[in-house]
Amino acid sequence: MTTTCHRSWEVEAARDGRLTGEARASFDAHAAGCPSCRGAANGLESLANGLRGLGSAEVDDVSLRRLRGRVLEAVDAEQTGRVEVRAHRARSSARIAALVGAAAVVAVVAFFSLPGSKAAAPALVAYERPAASAETRVEVEAGAGARYTRTVSGDVERFDLVDGTLRLRVVRAAGGRRVLVKVPDGEIEDVGTTFEVVVRDGHTERVGVDEGRVVARLAALAPVTVEAGSVWTRSVVAIAVPPSAADASAPVSTRANGKARTEADREDAAYLEVLRLLREGREGEAQSGADAYVRSFPAGFRREEMERVARGRAGERQLP
Amino acid sequence: MRQPLKLVPPANPGSEDDRVLARVAGGDLGALGALYDRHARALLAFASRAVGSNEAEDVVQSTFIRAAKAASSYDGRAASARSWLFGIAARLVQERRRSFARLARALSRFDLSASSPPEAEDQSDMKKALLRLSEAKRVVLLLAEVEGFTCEEIATMLGVPIGTVWTRLHHARRDMRAFYEETSR
Numbered sequence: 001m002t003t004t005c006h007r008s009w010e011v012e013a014a015r016d017g018r019l020t021g022e023a024r025a026s027f028d029a030h031a032a033g034c035p036s037c038r039g040a041a042n043g044l045e046s047l048a049n050g051l052r053g054l055g056s057a058e059v060d061d062v063s064l065r066r067l068r069g070r071v072l073e074a075v076d077a078e079q080t081g082r083v084e085v086r087a088h089r090a091r092s093s094a095r096i097a098a099l100v101g102a103a104a105v106v107a108v109v110a111f112f113s114l115p116g117s118k119a120a121a122p123a124l125v126a127y128e129r130p131a132a133s134a135e136t137r138v139e140v141e142a143g144a145g146a147r148y149t150r151t152v153s154g155d156v157e158r159f160d161l162v163d164g165t166l167r168l169r170v171v172r173a174a175g176g177r178r179v180l181v182k183v184p185d186g187e188i189e190d191v192g193t194t195f196e197v198v199v200r201d202g203h204t205e206r207v208g209v210d211e212g213r214v215v216a217r218l219a220a221l222a223p224v225t226v227e228a229g230s231v232w233t234r235s236v237v238a239i240a241v242p243p244s245a246a247d248a249s250a251p252v253s254t255r256a257n258g259k260a261r262t263e264a265d266r267e268d269a270a271y272l273e274v275l276r277l278l279r280e281g282r283e284g285e286a287q288s289g290a291d292a293y294v295r296s297f298p299a300g301f302r303r304e305e306m307e308r309v310a311r312g313r314a315g316e317r318q319l320p
Numbered sequence: 321m322r323q324p325l326k327l328v329p330p331a332n333p334g335s336e337d338d339r340v341l342a343r344v345a346g347g348d349l350g351a352l353g354a355l356y357d358r359h360a361r362a363l364l365a366f367a368s369r370a371v372g373s374n375e376a377e378d379v380v381q382s383t384f385i386r387a388a389k390a391a392s393s394y395d396g397r398a399a400s401a402r403s404w405l406f407g408i409a410a411r412l413v414q415e416r417r418r419s420f421a422r423l424a425r426a427l428s429r430f431d432l433s434a435s436s437p438p439e440a441e442d443q444s445d446m447k448k449a450l451l452r453l454s455e456a457k458r459v460v461l462l463l464a465e466v467e468g469f470t471c472e473e474i475a476t477m478l479g480v481p482i483g484t485v486w487t488r489l490h491h492a493r494r495d496m497r498a499f500y501e502e503t504s505r
């Protein structure tokens with residue numbers, strides 16, 4: 001047992017950089033021969049060691065990689081103007097109720113303010129469909145004999161492709177309208193700029209993306225994101241995946257220089273797609289997406305919640 | 321002569337992080353991915369200690385989203401991209417409590433991503449003691465003792481006077497000690 005030294009306050013001061021120059025030297029000389037001060041210093045060090053031992057084991061590669069996908073997805077969503085994150089003051093509980101259900105997953109996204117800017121009020125967040133914009137321009141190249149119609153309704157520019165090849169280049173300012181290609185067996189949504197869709201015999205045959213990316217939601221398949229430099233083809237699915245097989249997950253083939261997407265990436269994409277549908281209030285589509293997820297990824301990381309969504313629980317969410 | 325605050329040396333202008341941040345500012349997602357790969361693990365460990373593992377991912381996600389938006393304002397006043405990112409994360413931890421704790425709890429009831437189990441009951445005493453500190457004290461304690469930032473750096477990161485950092489640090493240690501003495505009785 002040591003008695004408390006009258007200089008023991010300096011232990012912390014030295015550790016935190018409040019003692020400099022002579023004061024520091026004097027204290028160090030003292031502490032070298034003072035059990036009380038050395039004991040106090042050891043106490044601080046062991047607290048630090050204890051803290052360093054906390055939690056570090058909790059960071060695993062799987063969480064890191066999943067989080068990476070979420071981060072890039074959220075930032076990409078803002079940058080492409082596909083959806084726009086805006087902060088709102090919560091005006092009424094009804095508004096909260098309307099928004100919370102859809103926005104829960106991404107809510108945390110909005111609690112930021114730019115350093116230096118006026119701090120944003122604590123805010124509830126919603127993904128809002130940007131207003132229709134004349135800024136969106138779609139350059140269309142149709143293959144010989146392609147049958148399609150083109151309509152603009154509200155903030156959606158829609159191409160119904162019945163048969164043949166359609167190549168689209170979408171030029172849009174942030175906040176421009178959505179561009180959807182409806183195919184007989186689903187739809188393909190532009191998230192990027194230049195892509196090509198081929199429909200044959202009532203089925204989507206091929207989705208190739210040169211720039212940006214698209215999300216393909218096709219019957220009986222988990223939604224898939226096709227990235228720049230990648231080509232999705234039905235034949236790959238047909239060969240690789242018997243219907244409802246455990247791993248119905250390889251719809252993306254890649255070019256030689258394309259990034260081979262891992263199973264986990266595809267799972268992430270499918271999951272994120274369901275979340276996107278949910279937050280857009282497209283419960284039915286989300287339900288089928290979730291169902292496809294469960295079938296495609298029976299051992300999936302998000303399986304339980306996807307099962308919940310598939311059963312329609314998402315529609316029952318309410319405010320407390 | 322001490323020159324605390326705002327006088328943190330400018331970042332090494334040629335550092336890899338700076339180049340990456342410049343690309344992030346230009347909307348380059350690949351660069352953001354690179355920034356993530358370099359710093360996310362440490363940030364996630366920090367956030368796990370600071371808010372528990374359940375909420376840590378939210379903090380880190382928000383950190384990078386904010387970083388992406390603010391990258392163009394990264395002017396090298398932070399000593400490094402690392403301290404800049406930790407500063408964002410630390411502020412987020414504090415802001416959570418200030419403005420959004422209740423809402424976050426409400427939201428978490430619907431949060432589809434909340435698939436991890438509730439915070440275990442058998443947390444270590446150290447963890448319990450840490451989580452009983454105010455966010456402000458906890459953040460400073462972790463930044464100093466775990467992440468190794470100097471008090472001057474922390475002051476810059478949080479935008480508070482260095483005296484405030486010293487005070488919070490002192491009180492954090494005192495509270496931790498008090499908790500130990502209480503529980504070991």
Ligand SMILES: [Zn+2]
Pocket residue numbers: 005006007008030031034035036037038
């Ligand atoms: Zn002494």
